[in-house]
Amino acid sequence: MKRRDFIKNASLTGVGLTVGSSLLSCNENSSEKTKTNTIMALNDLKAPIAICTWGFVSANAKAGEELSKGIKALDAAIAGVSVEEDNIKNTTVGKGGAPDREGNVTLDACVMDSNGDCGSVVCVENITNVAALAKRVMTETPHVMLAGSGAEEFAYSQGFESDNLLTDSSKKVWEEWLKSPEYKPLINIENHDTIGMLCIDKDGDIAGACTTSGLSYKMKGRVGDSPIIGSGLFIDNDIGGAVGTGMGEEIMKTVGSFLIVELMRNGMSPQQACKEAVQRITRKNSHFKDFQIAYIAINKSGDVGSYCIHKGFTYMKYQNGKNENIHSDHYVKS
Ligand code: SD4
Numbered sequence: 001m002k003r004r005d006f007i008k009n010a011s012l013t014g015v016g017l018t019v020g021s022s023l024l025s026c027n028e029n030s031s032e033k034t035k036t037n038t039i040m041a042l043n044d045l046k047a048p049i050a051i052c053t054w055g056f057v058s059a060n061a062k063a064g065e066e067l068s069k070g071i072k073a074l075d076a077a078i079a080g081v082s083v084e085e086d087n088i089k090n091t092t093v094g095k096g097g098a099p100d101r102e103g104n105v106t107l108d109a110c111v112m113d114s115n116g117d118c119g120s121v122v123c124v125e126n127i128t129n130v131a132a133l134a135k136r137v138m139t140e141t142p143h144v145m146l147a148g149s150g151a152e153e154f155a156y157s158q159g160f161e162s163d164n165l166l167t168d169s170s171k172k173v174w175e176e177w178l179k180s181p182e183y184k185p186l187i188n189i190e191n192h193d194t195i196g197m198l199c200i201d202k203d204g205d206i207a208g209a210c211t212t213s214g215l216s217y218k219m220k221g222r223v224g225d226s227p228i229i230g231s232g233l234f235i236d237n238d239i240g241g242a243v244g245t246g247m248g249e250e251i252m253k254t255v256g257s258f259l260i261v262e263l264m265r266n267g268m269s270p271q272q273a274c275k276e277a278v279q280r281i282t283r284k285n286s287h288f289k290d291f292q293i294a295y296i297a298i299n300k301s302g303d304v305g306s307y308c309i310h311k312g313f314t315y316m317k318y319q320n321g322k323n324e325n326i327h328s329d330h331y332v333k334s
Contacts, residue, residue: 064318073207097213196243224248230258240299271305
């Protein structure tokens with residue numbers, strides 16, 4: 001997954017040599033330019049910064065504190081999101097997450113770092129800290145994604161412990177839901193939900209993590225956007241990063257987080273890019289009022305943005321020791 005620049009080595013004839021060396025010097029200039037831009041960006045940047053979806057105050061503070069101690073962006077993001085994975089009162093992430101329609105709590109998570117490396121786990125049972133597990137997939141296997149029982153077995157081989165993720169209170173709510181004969185997965189429009197986090201560390205490197213129990217009462221085996229690289233999360237350390245929350249099916253159809261990073265590459269601010277990514281969905285889907293989609297994004301200079309369909313989505317931003325909750329702009333105004 002490492003990005004590599006290839007300079008085409010054509011046969012070095014007289015003309016070819018001239019073209020080749022001018023290409024080379026052009027490349028050297030542009031790498032100098034990138035270096036200068038990076039130094040300027042670092043000077044302007046008030047890093048470290050951590051942002052995350054929804055009002056997860058403690059999780060974002062944890063990431064901010066880790067970054068302030070000099071911890072790298074990926075480990076800070078994982079430490080941050082683990083706070084919510086461990087929080088049994090949060091019914092959409094980690095232990096205590098709402099189960100599928102058959103009563104199984106299945107978790108999805110992914111991570112992506114500043115080298116463009118990534119790891120993901122989908123539909124995992126009995127393991128609480130799935131973002132940390134996704135990192136192990138990235139660092140300890142030749143793969144990007146592990147699913148179901150394979151991911152669970154891998155977790156045990158890495159020293160993770162088995163846990164019962166279905167708490168008594170989540171079980172009670174699910175049993176209530178079962179009484180209604182109509183199958184409809186539930187999604188929060190203005191409540192705590194999936195946690196997606198983006199961090200910039202003191203070196204200006206960007207990484208992120210995204211973790212969720214997915215839609216409440218989803219079909220068995222259903223996987224949403226959150227563990228899909230490019231949908232729930234995407235990072236390009238030269239440009240920025242984005243994460244999504246909401247109806248995963250719609251995010252996947254538009255590869256939302258990748259789209260946002262590409263829009264930023266083409267000159268949009270994080271705010272403009274998040275807005276455009278939401279509007280890609282609202283333009284094509286006449287039922288957009290029935291679900292929520294929200295994105296947050298950060299660019300290499302530390303500018304942040306957010307946009308969602310419905311009022312009610314907020315995100316956290318930690319910078320210079322200040323951890324604030326910010327209301328996102330939204331598409332549906334009435
Ligand atoms: C999913 N995007 O599984 C997640 C759930 C979520 O707001 O974020 N809900 O589709």
